Amino acid sequence: NAGVTQTPKFRVLKTGQSMTLLCAQDMNHEYMYWYRQDPGMGLRLIHYSVGEGTTAKGEVPDGYNVSRLKKQNFLLGLESAAPSQTSVYFCASSSPPSVRTQYFGPGTRLTVL
Amino acid sequence: GENVEQHPSTLSVQEGDSAVIKCTYSDSASNYFPWYKQELGKRPQLIIDIRSNVGEKKDQRIAVTLNKTAKHFSLHITETQPEDSAVYFCAASRFSGNTPLVFGKGTRLSVIA
Numbered sequence: 001n002a003g004v005t006q007t008p009k010f011r012v013l014k015t016g017q018s019m020t021l022l023c024a025q026d027m028n029h030e031y032m033y034w035y036r037q038d039p040g041m042g043l044r045l046i047h048y049s050v051g052e053g054t055t056a057k058g059e060v061p062d063g064y065n066v067s068r069l070k071k072q073n074f075l076l077g078l079e080s081a082a083p084s085q086t087s088v089y090f091c092a093s094s095s096p097p098s099v100r101t102q103y104f105g106p107g108t109r110l111t112v113l
Numbered sequence: 114g115e116n117v118e119q120h121p122s123t124l125s126v127q128e129g130d131s132a133v134i135k136c137t138y139s140d141s142a143s144n145y146f147p148w149y150k151q152e153l154g155k156r157p158q159l160i161i162d163i164r165s166n167v168g169e170k171k172d173q174r175i176a177v178t179l180n181k182t183a184k185h186f187s188l189h190i191t192e193t194q195p196e197d198s199a200v201y202f203c204a205a206s207r208f209s210g211n212t213p214l215v216f217g218k219g220t221r222l223s224v225i226a
Contacts, residue, residue, distance in 0.1 A: 033213065040122070042202060042218035043157065050211050058213065090156065100145055100208060104156040 001026050004105035006091050012111045013081045021076040021108050023091030031094045032074035033058075033102065034066060036087040043090065049074055081112045115140040117205050119217025126193050127225050134220045136203035137185040145208035146179060146186045151200045151219075160201075161188070164208060193224045 007022045023032065033048040045058030049068040063085060065077045074093075078085060088109050092102040116139040126132045138146075147162035163170045163177045163186065170177050174193075179186040186205075190197055200221050204214040 040218060042119075043216040045213055045215075048213050056211075059215075096209070096211075100147070100162070100206070100214075101159045102147075102149075102157075102214065104158070106156050 003027065004091055004093055004103050006089075006105040006108050008108060009106065010109050012113065013078075014113050015082060017081050018077070018079050019081065019110075020078075021089055021091075021110075023074045023076070023093075023105055024072055025074075025093040025103070026072060027093060027095070027103065028071070029093035029095040029103070030071075031096060032068065033092045033094075034064070034074065034076045035090045035092065036060065036085075037090060037107075038087050046076065046089075081110075083112045086110060086112045115143055115205055115212075115215040117203060117215050117217040119203050119220055121220060122218065123221045123223070125223045125225060128193060128195060130193055132190045132193055132197070132222055132224075134188045134201055134203070134222070135185060136187070136205075136217050137183075138205040138215075139184065140205070140207075141184065142207055143205040145206050146177065147204050147214070148175075148177060148188050149202045149204065149216075151202065153199070157202060190222075193222075195224050195226050198222060198224045 004025045034046040035043040047066040052071040091105040094102045119136045144165035149157040150160045151157040176189045200219045203217045206214045
């Protein structure tokens with residue numbers, strides 16, 4: 001099993017450009033999450049999904065959109081990138097209710113110039 | 114909603130000494146408290162968790178204690194080793210239902226050989 005994978009690993013964007021980050025998991029997990037990690041700010045939840053076709057806002061959703069068309073994939077979109085979105089983005093998945101452990105992907109380092 | 118405070122933000126200890134990281138939470142309905150470890154350049158990984166039906170849980174050199182009345186929980190690492198150097202995150206949520214984890218801002222632990 002590959003676990004949780006993220007594509008791409010690194011990306012540099014110019015202000016105003018758009019991009020999509022892909023998260024894939026092969027553990028048949030119901031829940032998937034997108035976090036951003038900034039120095040001194042911990043892991044902040046952007047959006048999450050509790051099942052195929054569902055999404056919900058997290059703590060910092062502005063400027064991002066998500067889609068969960070397939071159970072194994074969770075996409076994070078930036079329609080018009082801003083320098084404030086420079087960050088490391090982590091995807092995670094879990095399978096409540098019996099197991100709450102979140103399994104994280106390797107992260108995507110995004111720089112917006 | 115839930116708010117998790119974590120202290121200290123940085124911690125340096127001599128190899129072999131103990132390290133303690135403390136977190137407080139605000140939502141009295143929270144009953145699940147995991148700790149994640151993130152080594153430099155790596156993804157966060159669960160190291161231990163506790164549910165509110167117990168006051169303490171141990172796993173070799175690490176332990177977590179919970180005080181529900183005071184709404185705080187702590188991570189204890191004994192006989193620290195250089196490989197314990199990492200950022201540690203606490204989190205809180207309700208074990209059941211759709212409530213996502215809320216993370217603290219993290220503690221950077223440095224173990225000095």
